[in-house]
Amino acid sequence: MKSEAYLFAGVALFFLLTDTAYIVFAREPAGATALTVSFIMSAVISFFCAMNYRRKGERPEDRPDSQIQERTGVLDFFPPHSFFPALTAAGAALLSLGIVYGLWLFLIGLGIALAGVLGMTFQFAGRDD
Helix, strand or coil: CHHHHHHHHHHHHHHHHHHHHHHHHCCCHHHHHHHHHHHHHHHHHHHHHHHHHHHHCCCHHHCCCCCHHHHCCCCCCCCCCCCHHHHHHHHHHHHHHHHHHCHHHHHHHHHHHHHHHHHHHHCCCCCCC
């Protein structure tokens, strides 16, 4: 993760320099805001990668002498089937339609989307690893 942290730190530095020059020469708020948000987002990713490297250390893919077998094993639990993603998508669609047609449809969509997200979150909460 160290190389990724340096990569995104370079991207953040680029956006910071570009943002500074844009603010000085253009004096236009929309572009300055977009560049500032880009700087902040890339700085957050760089910080995340640096903290992950500091906490977990070097990964096998970061070392040139590593073997493929060092990264094998159980990756994660993937649910076989669930209707909650479709419920969340229906809720998001109703949320979007509610913005156009009225608050009542927005609130219905919010309830359905919230039920779908909570269902995905707690569907397998009691399972044993």
